[in-house]
Amino acid sequence: MDVSEIIIAGDTPGIEWRLPVFRFKGRTAAAPKTYIQAALHANELPGTALAHFLLQRLQQAEKDGAILGDITVVPQANPIGTAQSHFGELQGRFDLGSRTNFNRDFPLITLGDRDRLIDDLDRYSATDRLKRQLLHMALGADLMLDLHCDDEALQYAYIDDAFWPEAGDLASALDMEAVFLSDGESSAFEEAVAYAWKYETGQKKTRLPGRLSVTVELRGTRDVYPELARKDAVGVFRFLVARGVITGDEETIAPFAGIIAPLDNIEMIRAPEAGAILFHRDIGESVKAGDLLATILTRPGQADGALEVRAPQDGLIVTRVSTRLARRRSDLMKIACAAPSSAGRKPGSLEA
Structure with missing residues (x-):
């Protein structure tokens, strides 16, 4: 496991943020590459807890030589939002400087323009530099899981219909109770990733087999418990095994049996x-x-x-x-x- 930090200089003197990134090198070039991030909305922490236990399992898989495809995990994707408290309350959904949702206004580009995201970063604000570097990492993968949560909620996900029904394996592995089929018409992180893939060749693709970009809603903001996080980490690990990212005893994932609803x-x-x-x-x-x-x-x-x-x-x-x-x-x-x-x-x- 390689652990590095992306340093994001602040927009005022004396301030910087550090973004830890965990990387596992796969041993098979053809295996799917995976990017997983949590807490883009900094006050949504069930995904951070999941990532903690998932990283333990991935370290063991690495020791066993079981990791086939490259895996990148960012357990706390928004150090800027994590630092925003107002009268003792963490304000992690909106950037207090620009009033912009941290999960909106991601650049909508084609995959061929990926490296331009990190060209001349100094001309952008700290929040935009963070967004561009996160998107650059995600676009190097085939499978992208953006881990969020709602306020009070069941386990569910937003999945672009370009990935459905293939993405039913993730929904089942995480015991989701509902899937919302999105239309890919926003600038949220998972839709910016899908946009780049859809327009990779210029003409819009309506199906993206072998790829997945998804917003996973891990219940509610207060559902941060070790037993839930371990269970969710097992679910993600099962999904990675089923998709050929990790080798292991392939446990059959049952078809998704929950609610499927377009937005x-x-x-x-x-x-x-x-x-x-x-x-x-x-x-x-x-x-x-x-x-x-x-x-x-x-x-x-x-x-x-x-x-x-x-x-x-x-x-x-x-x-x-x-x-x-x-x-x-x-x-x-x-x-x-x-x-x-x-x-x-x-x-x-x-x-x-």
Whole structure:
């Protein structure tokens, strides 16, 4: 195992960030190359815990001569966000300097322009230098796993339909309960990787066999426990064995049996007004159209001070916010459904 650091100079004097990178050299040139990163949103730590236990397994596999394809792991991909605390609360989702989501605005390039990402880096801000170096590493791989988590959530993933159903092996290996099929229309990290592959030859490819770029949502922000992290690390290791990155006893991965929903079929449940949130339903529950999901206390104690929020159609509650105070139109839940939402959706990500 080779351990190195990428040093990112700050935008003000006396500041720099260090990004540890773990690399394992494969012994077979034809084997798939893998890139795994965690905590691009710095306050989402289940992936960092997974990476910790996965690295232990990879070190043993290296000693056993079992690593066939190159593997790169970045357990904490955002040291800039990790340093951002506001009144004691870690602010790891948005860059406080630019107000940009750390998982948006990645360069959309063709694979042939990969090396241009790190040309003349000094002309970019620290955050953009971080993004460019992460994307440069990922584009050297065939398989890319970007490990995130939601607020309160089941285990699920965003997977571009160019990789489906082949990516069902990862969904099954990680015991995911849902897969959201994305449209590749945002500038998030996993979609920037897929974009480069799709336009590798100039003309857009709609299928990318043998490759995978995925955002894995490892439950919720508070689901950082050793037993869960070990289980998830075993799942990723099984996936790597199945894909021929690591040699080992090939355990058959069962077909994915969870919910599969295009992003158009995700009901984004939002608060009609500001107020205290009283949830009536939890993640993992199936609901019917018209079921009461939450009550918003807009004017506590007054006769008209409570608003009901009901399910627009049948579906599975995949996520729920952990806060109990809603702003007007703030997100409350994501419900995966069999039919498209009547609310409509612009191409791209579900959330900012």
